[in-house]
Amino acid sequence: MNERMIFPVVAAALVDSAGRVLLQQRPAGKPLAGLWEFPGGKVERGESPEAALIRELAEELEISVASDALTPAGFATEMLPDRHLLLMLYVVREWQGEARPHAATALRWEQPADMASLPMPPADPPLVRQLAACLAWD
Numbered sequence: 001m002n003e004r005m006i007f008p009v010v011a012a013a014l015v016d017s018a019g020r021v022l023l024q025q026r027p028a029g030k031p032l033a034g035l036w037e038f039p040g041g042k043v044e045r046g047e048s049p050e051a052a053l054i055r056e057l058a059e060e061l062e063i064s065v066a067s068d069a070l071t072p073a074g075f076a077t078e079m080l081p082d083r084h085l086l087l088m089l090y091v092v093r094e095w096q097g098e099a100r101p102h103a104a105t106a107l108r109w110e111q112p113a114d115m116a117s118l119p120m121p122p123a124d125p126p127l128v129r130q131l132a133a134c135l136a137w138d
């Protein structure tokens with residue numbers, strides 16, 4: 001029996017009016033430093049994924065998002081040595097405030113089609129493909 005625990009993580013694709021999506025660079029000193037990711041973080045015990053994402057976006061980017069502005073867009077899984085990461089992606093088209101780097105070292109807005117050349121954590125590229133399909137379908 002595999003004893004690895006499911007470790008839920010949430011992330012956002014913030015989409016601007018030009019169809020570009022925000023990526024943040026993971027800061028030095030954290031695992032996966034320097035890689036470009038969809039912003040987000042761990043779901044805490046007793047928290048819903050949506051509440052966790054709203055909290056992470058406020059903490060990391062100083063933006064405010066309503067729960068009905070979160071649309072599920074895909075998920076990815078990643079086996080870590082001691083646990084099984086489940087990364088859930090939501091599309092966000094409306095928020096309040098201007099995204100500023102806080103925990104991240106830098107931000108960039110990219111078309112999903114241009115993300116393939118960027119170094120990302122292993123769970124994120126499958127999400128890029130799901131996001132592109134989701135945005136094309138809208």
Ligand code: 523
Binds near residue numbers: 009010030031037085
């Ligand atoms: N990922 C990941 N991609 C991605 C995110 C937001 C997170 O692969 N877009 C992974 C990286 C870590 C785990 O999910 O293995 C937790 O993300 P992390 O460290 O950003 O979560 P935080 O922000 O909750 O962590 P602390 O700063 O330590 O609180």
